Each structure stands twice: as structure tokens, then as C-alpha cells.
Amino acid sequence: MSESAMAQTPPPPLKGAALVVGTIALSLATFMNVLDTSIANVSIPAIAGDLGVSPDQGTWVITLFGVANAISLPLTGWLAQRFGQVRLFLTSVLLFVLASWLCGLATSFEMLLFFRIVQGAVAGPMIPLSQTLLLSSYPPQKSGMALGMWALTTLVAPVAGPLLGGWITDNIAWPWIFYINVPVGLAAAALTWTIYRHRESPKKSLPIDGVGLGLLVVWVGSLQVLLDKGKDLDWFGSNQIVILAIVAVIGFSLFVAWELTEAHPVVDLRFFTRRNFLIGTLSVSLGYGAFFGNLVLLPLWLQQYMGYTATLAGLALAPVGILAMLLTPLVGKHSQKGDPRILATTAFLIFALVLWLRGGFNPQADFGTIMVPTIIQGAAMAFFFIPLVGLTLSGLKPQDVASASGLTNFVRITMGSFGTSIATTLWSDRAALHHARLVEHVSAYDPATLQALANLQTSGFTDGQSRGMLNQLIDQQAATWAATDIFNASALLFLSLIAVVWLARPARTRRIAPG
Numbered sequence: 001m002s003e004s005a006m007a008q009t010p011p012p013p014l015k016g017a018a019l020v021v022g023t024i025a026l027s028l029a030t031f032m033n034v035l036d037t038s039i040a041n042v043s044i045p046a047i048a049g050d051l052g053v054s055p056d057q058g059t060w061v062i063t064l065f066g067v068a069n070a071i072s073l074p075l076t077g078w079l080a081q082r083f084g085q086v087r088l089f090l091t092s093v094l095l096f097v098l099a100s101w102l103c104g105l106a107t108s109f110e111m112l113l114f115f116r117i118v119q120g121a122v123a124g125p126m127i128p129l130s131q132t133l134l135l136s137s138y139p140p141q142k143s144g145m146a147l148g149m150w151a152l153t154t155l156v157a158p159v160a161g162p163l164l165g166g167w168i169t170d171n172i173a174w175p176w177i178f179y180i181n182v183p184v185g186l187a188a189a190a191l192t193w194t195i196y197r198h199r200e201s202p203k204k205s206l207p208i209d210g211v212g213l214g215l216l217v218v219w220v221g222s223l224q225v226l227l228d229k230g231k232d233l234d235w236f237g238s239n240q241i242v243i244l245a246i247v248a249v250i251g252f253s254l255f256v257a258w259e260l261t262e263a264h265p266v267v268d269l270r271f272f273t274r275r276n277f278l279i280g281t282l283s284v285s286l287g288y289g290a291f292f293g294n295l296v297l298l299p300l301w302l303q304q305y306m307g308y309t310a311t312l313a314g315l316a317l318a319p320v321g322i323l324a325m326l327l328t329p330l331v332g333k334h335s336q337k338g339d340p341r342i343l344a345t346t347a348f349l350i351f352a353l354v355l356w357l358r359g360g361f362n363p364q365a366d367f368g369t370i371m372v373p374t375i376i377q378g379a380a381m382a383f384f385f386i387p388l389v390g391l392t393l394s395g396l397k398p399q400d401v402a403s404a405s406g407l408t409n410f411v412r413i414t415m416g417s418f419g420t421s422i423a424t425t426l427w428s429d430r431a432a433l434h435h436a437r438l439v440e441h442v443s444a445y446d447p448a449t450l451q452a453l454a455n456l457q458t459s460g461f462t463d464g465q466s467r468g469m470l471n472q473l474i475d476q477q478a479a480t481w482a483a484t485d486i487f488n489a490s491a492l493l494f495l496s497l498i499a500v501v502w503l504a505r506p507a508r509t510r511r512i513a514p515g
Contacts, residue, residue, distance in 0.1 A: 010398045011199040013139040018195055022137050023149050025191030026130040029093050031153040032184045033126045036100070036119070037065070038161030039177050043169040050174065051109040063228040064113055065120035066417065071220045072124025073410040074267040075213070077403020078206060079125060080132075085201040085402055089129040090189055095122040097185035104175035127154070128405035131389070133196060135401060141336055144386055148332020151385030156321045162299065163314030170311070202399065209266040212259050216266065219251030223414070227421045231428065271404050279504040280392030281408045283344060283497055285415040287351070287384060290490045293419030294355065297427055297486060302370070305479045306363070316370050323378030331382050340387035344501045347387075348494045350380035355491035359484045363476050391506055423486055430482035431475075438474050 014022050040047070040061055048058030080088050099119035106112035131150050138146040168176050226244040233241050259265040271277045295317070302308040302316060335343060357373040392408050393401060 010136060013142075014137040014195070019137055021191055022195040023134065023146075025188050025195060026134050026137075027149055027153045028184055028188040029089075029126055029192070030130045030150065031157050032181050032188065033096065033123050034154055034157035035161045035164070036123070036181065037069070038157075039165035040065075043165050043174045043177055046169045046174045047112070048109075051106075051112065053109045057109070060113055061116055063225060065116045065123075066228065067221050067224040068117045068120030069123050070224050070410065070414060070417075071217055072121045073128070073413065074216065074406050076125040076128045076406030077268065077400075078209075078266050080129065080201065080402040081204055081399070082206050084203045085129055085132060086192075086196045086199060088125050089133060089196075090192055092122050092125045092129070093185055093189045093192065096126065097182055097189070100178040100181035100185070104178035106175075125406070128402060128409050131405045131409075132402045133192075133199075135393075136199065136398075142333075144335030144390060145329065145332040147335070147386045147389050148328045148382075151332075151381075151389070152325060152328045154385065156324060160318070160321075163311065163318060166311050166314055201402075207264050209259075209262055209264055212255065212262055212266040215251055215255035215258060219248050219255055220414075222248040222251060224417060227417045230421055231425050235425070267407060268403050269407075271400075271407055274395075276391050276394055276504050276506065277404060277408070279501065280388050281411050283501045283504075284385070284388040284392065284408065285412045286500070287348065287388070287494065287497055288412045289415035289419030289422075290493050291351065291384075291419070292416040293423030294358075294487065294490055296420045297423045297483060298358070300424070300427075301479060301483045305476045306365075316367065317374055319371055319375045320378045320381065322375060324381040325378075327379055327382035328386070331386050335386050335390060340391045340506050341501050341504060343383050343387035344391075345498050347380050347383035348497050348501070350376065350383065352491040352494040354380060355487045355494065359488035359491065361480060361484055361487075363473075363480050388501070391501075391504055394506065426486055427479070427482050430485050431479045434478035434481045435474060438478055 013019075044058040044061065047061060048054060051058075076088075083091075096119060099115050099122060102115040103112055103119060106115060131147075134146040134150050135143055165177050168174070168180070222244045226241055226248060230241055235241055236245070256269065259267055259269050272281075299308075299313040299317060302313040308316065331343065354373040354377045357376070361370070389408075393404055396404055
């Protein structure tokens with residue numbers, strides 16, 4: 001065998017303790033990364049207050065991390081080929097640890113924003129490379145188990161983030177939401193180096209696609225800022241949002257045209273010509289967008305209109321991990337034997353059931369009622385990622401897995417941003433509509449209104465307080481109906497995804513090429 005052929009031969013699967021340690025190391029890094037996308041959300045008021053800015057300005061801590069992360073994600077394949085998968089992964093983890101530590105040490109808002117940009121940029125390659133290295137650690141017939149371990153950390157971390165962030169901010173101090181990454185990241189890096197340092201992927205010197213990179217930065221940056229700030233700036237009623245939209249559309253069009261004709265593109269869009277990659281990416285991205293949008297909406301409704309604290313809202317979401325942790329290893333173990341479209345259909349049906357149950361919520365819903373769909377949702381999460389990621393990456397060459405994984409994760413995370421923006425905007429608009437319809441029936445001549453005011457005054461409220469309480473009840477009902485509108489619409493979206501995923505044509509015996 002020639003030297004070049006040997007260089008292209010993937011390393012053999014890991015066994016025994018090495019496999020266990022390698023899985024733990026990569027899962028730790030993934031969990032730390034995904035956790036940081038949501039852990040700062042509930043800490044924004046504390047961060048803004050300490051650093052002397054408004055809460056609206058404080059949201060740039062989230063926005064700029066997301067922008068930098070979205071830009072670096074699709075570069076994973078190009079960087080991995082140039083520097084090697086293991087070296088790139090370790091470098092990303094160590095730089096992420098350093099950036100996290102510096103975020104905690106920040107003494108000004110500008111300093112914090114700079115290090116959040118660095119943190120987001122170096123975080124990009126970690127998720128797709130953890131996926132790639134996990135697949136290379138398991139034999140092809142157990143690739144479903146590898147994806148199961150990866151999916152578990154990816155799905156549970158966004159739920160744990162707000163709960164952990166709120167507890168740390170309330171009981172310690174906000175810098176510790178960043179400091180906790182230091183021991184976790186160092187442990188993940190040390191274990192990864194121990195297991196994977198002799199399993200480096202082939203490297204080759206590639207020219208830098210400067211034009212493609214520049215266009216990527218322009219359109220992704222514009223799109224992410226548009227999605228994060230659109231609701232606050234009244235969307236296209238704002239000149240800033242209009243300009244960002246124009247820049248994003250023009251930048252994206254030029255980017256696609258350039259990358260499809262470039263000999264060494266920074267992002268290989270030709271993966272989308274593969275039927276299973278296209279259908280798998282579309283299904284997982286639309287599903288994730290709906291999932292993440294509702295994941296953001298539910299605690300907002302609980303905290304703003306149901307009287308929940310941040311910690312209690314987090315507890316209402318926490319049980320989602322129970323069935324996910326129990327079922328994910330089983331789904332991963334048996335995913336190779338079944339049709340991935342059937343498994344994905346199961347996930348979509350359970351998601352639709354969960355959202356239909358939430359669509360029946362009302363202002364009198366107690367903690368138990370709210371928690372039941374959350375528990376059931378864990379089963380949907382177990383069936384969601386494994387078959388769809390397996391379908392997306394099936395049949396790829398070893399050297400293409402990192403590029404394809406980076407691209408599909410980029411689309412998925414971008415759709416998560418779309419889902420969040422769409423859910424929160426529709427919630428606000430629908431709440432205003434329902435409020436207007438409800439107050440049409442409130443008047444000094446309406447018997448129900450007069451009876452409600454009389455009951456409140458009998459309870460000891462003054463006339464002014466009674467009218468204020470009535471308005472709060474109307475606000476609560478309007479916001480609840482708006483939320484249930486979105487839950488029901490999302491249920492229909494998941495049902496429609498069943499038709500999409502059946503457009504794929506998986507091979508009878510699926511094998512995911514290890515990376």
C-alpha cells in the first residue's frame with residue numbers, strides 16, 4: 001500500500017476503556033459548548049447592571065456569540081483538512097477555555113463583548129468535530145450508538161443552560177457562568193489528547209478562499225444580527241433591519257454563486273446535491289427550529305404571565321432529560337437495523353403530540369399539567385437526532401464527514417435562530433390581536449365585566465385596583481392564547497415534516513463513514 005493510501009485509511013475503532021474515555025471527553029466538550037449558547041440568557045440583567053449598560057444593550061452578549069459561532073461553523077471542513085481534525089478540536093477547546101476565563105474577568109462591557117466574539121468563533125468547529133471523532137471511534141455498525149451519545153449532550157444542554165445560569169447568577173455571581181467552563185474544558189482537552197493524539201486525520205495545504213470567507217462573514221453576520229435584533233427594532237419598520245436584510249440577501253446570493261464556481265471553496269455547497277444530505281439537513285433543521293423556538297417561548301410565558309421564577313421555569317423544563325437519557329442509548333443501539341425514516345417519523349409524531357398537549361394550556365394550568373408534555377418530549381428528542389444525522393451523513397467519504405457535519409450543523413443552528421425570532425415575534429403579535437378582541441367585550445354595560453369587577457371589589461380591591469387586575473387577567477389570557485396558537489401551529493409543522501423525511505432514499509444497510 002502506498003504512503004498516500006495509508007494516510008487516507010481511517011484509524012481503527014476504539015475499544016474498551018479508550019472508547020469510554022474518548023466518548024466522555026468529546027461529550028464533555030460538546031456539552032460545554034452547547035451550554036454556553038443558552039446559559040447567559042437569564043444572566044443578562046445582572047451582567048448589564050454590573051457593567052453599567054441597559055438590558056437591551058446586554059443582549060449583545062448573546063448576539064455576538066451567535067454571530068461568531070455561525071460564521072466559524074461552516075469553516076470546519078476547510079480548517080480540518082488544513083490543520084487536522086484532532087489538532088483543530090483540541091485547539092478549539094483550549095481557546096474556548098481561555099476565552100471563557102477572560103469573559104469572567106471582563107471589567108467593562110466592551111471587553112466582555114470582545115471575548116464573547118472570540119469564544120463564539122473558536123466554538124464553531126467543536127460540535128461538528130466532536131461528531132466526526134465520535135463516529136471514527138465506533139465501528140460502522142455501532143455508529144447509531146455514537147450519534148446517540150452525541151445527541152444526548154446536544155439536546156439536554158440547551159435545557160440545562162438557563163436553569164444552571166439562573167442558579168449561578170442568583171447564588172454566586174455571573175462571572176461563574178463562564179468560569180465553570182475552565183475545569184470542564186481542561187478535563188475534556190486532557191482526555192481527548194490522551195485518546196486521540198495518535199489518530200490525527202490526513203492534512204493537506206489548501207489555498208485560502210478569501211472572497212468566499214469575506215462573503216460568508218458579511219451575509220451570516222447580517223442575518224444573525226437581523227434575527228436577534230429584529231423584534232426589538234420592530235422588524236422592517238426599522239431602517240437598520242431593512243439594510244441588514246438587503247446586505248444578507250445580496251451577500252448570500254454572491255456567496256452561493258462564488259462557492260459553486262470556486263475550485264477550493266471555503267464551504268462546499270455541493271453536498272446539497274446529495275438527496276439524503278439535502279432531505280436530512282432540511283428535516284433536522286426545520287425540526288430543530290420549531291423545537292428551539294418553543295423551548296424559548298415556554299419559559300417566557302411561564303415567567304411573564306404565570307408567575308414562575310427563572311429557577312421554577314427551569315425546573316418545569318428539566319424533566320425533558322429523563323426519557324431522553326433512558327431511550328437515546330436504546331435508539332442508537334438499534335438504529336442501524338431499522339429504517340431511519342420510521343424513527344424520524346416517530347420523533348415528529350411525539351413532538352406533535354407534545355405541542356398539541358401544550359396547545360390546550362390555560363392560565364389555570366398547574367405545575368403538573370405543564371410538566372407532563374415536557375416529560376413526553378424526552379422520548380421525541382431520543383428519536384430525533386440519531387436517524388436524521390445518520391441519514392444526512394450516510395455514504396460520505398471519511399475526509400468529507402467534518403465538512404458535511406459543519407455545514408449541516410450551521411444550517412441547523414441558523415434555523416434555531418429563525419425559530420426563536422419567529423416564535424417570539426408571533427407570540428407578541430398574536431397576544432396583541434387576542435388582547436384587542438378580548439377588550440371589545442369589556443365595557444361598563446357588559447354584565448360579565450360588571451360581575452368580575454364586583455367580585456374583585458368584594459375581595460377588598462378598590463375600583464382602580466379592580467380594573468388593573470382585570471386588565472392583567474386579560475393580558476394573561478391573551479398571552480396564553482397566543483402561546484397556544486404557536487404550539488398548535490408547531491404541531492402541524494412537525495406533522496408536515498413526516499412527508500419531507502420520506503422523500504429520502506436510505507440504503508438498505510446504512511454505513512456512516514468514520515471521520
